[in-house]
Amino acid sequence: MLEEGRISGGQALMLNITMIIATTLISAPTIVANHARQDAWLAMLLATLLALPIAWITAKLGTLFPTKTLVEYTEDILGKWPGKLLSLLYLLWFINICSVMIREYGNFIVDAFMMETPLMIVNILGTALAAYTVKKGLEVLARVNQIFLPLIIVSILLVFLLALPEMKLERFLPVFEAHWVDIFRGAMAPLTWMGEISTFAMLIPFLVQPGQARHTTVITILLVGLFFTLLVVASVATFGPIIDNMIYPVLSTTRVVNIAQFIERPEPLIMAIWITGGLLKISIFYYVIVLGCAQWLTLKDYRPLVLPVGVILVALSSIVARNILELVHFIAYVWPPYALLTFEFGIPLTLLVIALVRKQGGNGP
């Protein structure tokens, strides 16, 4: 195996949660509210429900091939060359997600906090830091995530707690104003993010007990769904449906905090959450890419690939979109059908069906 480290079920759960929420949490409410207005919370709950099958398929495939990653078992299922081709597509998809994420990451930092710093510098520094984490291996990544994720969650809850005086429940009224089609369309973007759980297929063989994959994915989706719903509820309660005009509603939430003229605008907190969370998320995808490439090329070690992949990611991050509006548009409108129908749901489902029909896999049903 390329990776000697093993992660526990709890660590995997936390990695999954970071993988989904870290970069999306800042802009999630906007994108959902675009369609569903004040019924965004309904869209979130719907997305959670719809994401459960994706989680189940990912885990099922993982338990059929408990010692292999996605890149490896496609070859088992489809045969050598079709498998290789599909794996390559997956790797390109991961590279795509990761470079979009790096762009999102850099853009937020530059837009919100460091107007005069070139975007490229932030992207390079962030990627370099992620590369360092990736080089240290999966175990270190999982442990670092274990240290930071609770801090991230506590901080974000703290921000909303501080903004509580500004929240008004009337802003949810009238309920069901949006057409159910709009609610459904609003649910698509969060569903895509939750669908990123399919990346976990690359990590399942490194679980101490790969059998835990099913619980892990399902619990991840439920927790993430709960968290996103809270996020949307808090944002809508603070600003009402106008959040669909904001790019970073969570940041805007912190800007209204003012308690006793003393605790004002706890923005450094949001910044810290973003920097750490985003970095961890980038590191996870970066790791998956590097590991997948090494397996695809049947290398003995994935570490030599860290630097070249990093260079590609940074370069791509600057050309995936021309500006933040284009990026948000991409994430909100282009990404969901693209990712969901193919790599997150469509292909895994097909793979699972083929595997089950051909009765492949170690411990079948």
Added chain:
Amino acid sequence: MAALLSKFRRPRRLNTLVPKPGKSNGDQNNQSQIDPGHASQSRNLSSNIEDNLRSLKGIFHQCSDIIFREFLFAQREQIKLALIYIDGLIDKSQVSDQIIRALSLEVPVATDETTITKKNAWHYIKMRGLCVHQLQESQRLPDIVSAVLSGNCVLLVDGHPNALIVDSRSWAARSIEESKTETVIRGPRESFVETLRTNTSMLRRKIKNPNLKIEVLKLGEVTQTDIAILYINGIANEGLVQEAKKRLSDIKIDAVLDSGYIQELIRDNPNSMFPTISHTDRPDRVAAHLLEGRVAIMVDGTPMVLVAPYLFIEAIQTPEDYYEPAIFMSGVRVLRIISLVIALTLPSLYIAITSFHQEMLPTPLLLSLAAQREAVPLPVFVEAFIMEFAFEIIREAGIRLPREVGQAVSIVAALIIGQAAVQAGLVAGATIIVVALTAMASFTVYYSGSITFRLLRFPLMFLAASFGLFGMIGGIIAMVVYMTSLRSFGVPYLAPLGPTIIGDLKDSAVRVPWWAMHKRPHLIGQNNPQREATGMQPKPPQQKNN
């Protein structure tokens, strides 16, 4: 040209006292004096006392502190005895009374002296004559030499190829005092001293159990320093004990003058700034660590005892935490964590916010800061850097200077660097506050742990000055990633935080009461996890329902 070059290349004699190569004649002799064990490797004693004395005198040539005392056994001219010891390392009255006086004067009184012959003298000396508590026999010359050097008396008997090694060690030693490096308000006061045996006895008094093992070995080719490995059999992980012994036995060095030598030679990450082996001079701390399943390493000649593995979390743990009430000490733990964060990040946070993110400050605070900084000619990074640097100088001076001038330093530090610098408009008052708070905060945690943080503060300040909060947080993340990748004797350095071990969090940011601390730390004490009986929570006596 070539001739000119060769003139430059000619090896210069940097030390003029070193004899020129080829001329030396005393080399061999030198070697034998430095290294007695090697020169007389496999030689045994002969039965002729004069031969033995001659060879010993050859070995101890020009060692003015070695005493050769020759006398007669039971006043018999033909039974000659010789006592060899080092002046200053033995108990003089014991040697004269219980060895010399007993053998020469009291044996003839107590026994029928006519039965004593040269042949049975050995039995008479060993079983009847010597009034000492600890005796060993040896016939190997190197053993005898090392026994003499460690402060034992060696008794040679004419006609016997054996020597008696009498333990009469006693030398001027510092008495047990209060710990100077880790003071507590509540708890034992004693601290280790420089004598290994005293130190082990202090631990043995705390842990009266035959499972407390104290294994001794000698390290240092020249110094022949005694090293003791301590562990509790059945609690300490056997793999850990083996690993510690292996790492110690791999050491080949001329001298071990302090446990710091050992620490650097056996640690996991030799180039890391973070300590992965702790040192302490508190017996109660060592005892607690041993009872958790760790291994301690004592070095003769230093009060600092090494304990491994050392985890990062110990930086905020003090022995007192376990003696004072749990709730109170949990609060103090939280205070220490905040201090640790302040010590690491406050200056860089100050730099980042004042030079990049002014909008994050509340307006009144921002205005007052701006007013203070108006007259300051330096950028905030340079200003903070200079003040941090000045503080480090004061701290270092405070350690090195003679006690008598301590007051002068504190006046200089407080007045000149603090007040005068602000009045002269060189630094802003806020910078002084930041630096002072940082300095104080760094002293609330375990000293060796805080040195690292004090040093890492500077790169973080640099990052904050270059990239604002982003650089600073990025730096901290890199630090955490690095720390996560460290291990101390196989145990992840950041346990129980990363990997998170829920059960061990009972002794991290909080310290639960003793009745709830059922288990030893998971990764260290897994050999014997249960520490105490469960269900010991004290309850008021039950009232009868009538």
